Amino acid sequence: MNRFDYARPASVAEAVQAGTGEQVRYLAGGTNLIDLMKENVDRPTTVIDINRLPLNVIEELDGGGLRLGALVPNSDTAWDARVEQRYPLLSSAILAGASPQLRNAATNGGNLNQRTRCYYFYDVATPCNKRKPGSGCGAIGGVNRIHAILGASDQCIATHPSDMCVALAVLDAIVQVTGPEGDRAIPIADYHRLPGDEPWRDNTLRPGELVTGIDLPAEDFTKNYTYLKLRDRLSYAFALVSIAVAMRIEGSTIAEARVALGGVAHKPWRSTEAEKLLKGQQPSPQTFGAFADALLAGAVGQGKNDFKIPLARKGIVRALKQAAEATPQSQTDKRIA
Incomplete structure (x- = not known):
């Protein structure tokens, strides 16, 4: 793990101001980022701890929907009575993932932004266009049992590992983000991206943008x-x-x-x-x-x-x-x- 600067902002505005820069990373539960740093897959120069930000609540929305705070732990989301009753699909998907200990630490925003579990992405001794652009894709022609069968390219055949996001896709969730250019609402269908010629880009976030919440529209898929x-x-x-x-x-x-x-x-x-x-x-x-x-x-x-x-x-x-x-x-x- 490389040396890095550490900051703990007290407000969303401070976090966004500190979040500009190519090698800056936001830290929430850390269940993915810390692993990547330990393996030298990700080597940020600055880590911004956002755990003190007021993004850890689930709120009612006008019209009957819910806003899931980005810092609400996965377990708290899955067991929230409103989620269980009104969005049981989401609760079920979250509970299908990881382990209870990880769900207690992992956050909604972190789950949304977790990176692939491709063997080659995690092994810095092997080629991976996602980790090192232009180095090649070791999974193509290699050990690819867990890899993509849809939407892949000749640059990358990795998959997104989230369970929660699969349910969010069905529920037409809206991702709320804020950044240097202000607030944005991104439909979940437009949030993640296929690898194409830029497999290192997992999503459509702009530099410095921070996920603040996930909106669930009012729907009746409870049966x-x-x-x-x-x-x-x-x-x-x-x-x-x-x-x-x-x-x-x-x-x-x-x-x-x-x-x-x-x-x-x-x-x-x-x-x-x-x-x-x-x-x-x-x-x-x-x-x-x-x-x-x-x-x-x-x-x-x-x-x-x-x-x-x-x-x-x-x-x-x-x-x-x-x-x-x-x-x-x-x-x-x-x-x-």
């Missing part, structure tokens, strides 16, 4: 939903494929359905065009299978992760069935329903 996470072991493991589903059923017909995938791309993967195939249909294996094929159109394996494509298809069909039957996946008894 027909699920978060299904497929992984190598039942706890403390990142998703090979995860599926978040929020559905509304009127009578015997699907009035609305939203689906996002995790573990398969550089960002949560969602297609509003594919979702149109579900609207107005009756729940059935045939309907769900056709949707899965559309959502996975263009999926490409890298050899060792080819299995992810059929795994994702089966997982999508199973998750849609769970949501349609109002039998969401339990994050306590993790056997697949």
Whole structure:
């Protein structure tokens, strides 16, 4: 770990003023940043501790939504009565991730901005365009079992590791940020980005910008939903494929359905065009299978992760069935329903 300057601002304005600079990092729970610093993957010249900022509350929004403070721990978010009752999909997704100890420390803003768990990104002795632009991608042709099948480029095939963000994608969350140029509201669909020719850019934050909160619009997905996470072991493991589903059923017909995938791309993967195939249909294996094929159109394996494509298809069909039957996946008894 390199030497660095440390600052602990008392206000958001002070944090933004101190946050300008290429090698400046904001520190919240530290569950990702500290690991990166220990491994010399990230070598900031200045670390700004934002834990004293007033961003640790969950607030009601006009119209029935909620604003999740950026510094609210993941565990407090998942167990908040309002989140459990009004956004159970989000609560379930958070509880599917990490361990209780990490969820107690990790924050909402940090979860949003966590970096990939690609083996090559963490190993400074190997090539990685995300860590060192222009060095190559060791995962292409290498050990790529956990890597992307959608939205990848010839520069990077890493995946975004968050569970929370997959649920946020389905809920059409809005990320609130502030920076040197003022405040911005970024739709979650526009927040994370695909690697393209700049894989080192994980999101659309501008230099010095700080996430202050995450807005959840008022929605009623409290009955027909699920978060299904497929992984190598039942706890403390990142998703090979995860599926978040929020559905509304009127009578015997699907009035609305939203689906996002995790573990398969550089960002949560969602297609509003594919979702149109579900609207107005009756729940059935045939309907769900056709949707899965559309959502996975263009999926490409890298050899060792080819299995992810059929795994994702089966997982999508199973998750849609769970949501349609109002039998969401339990994050306590993790056997697949």
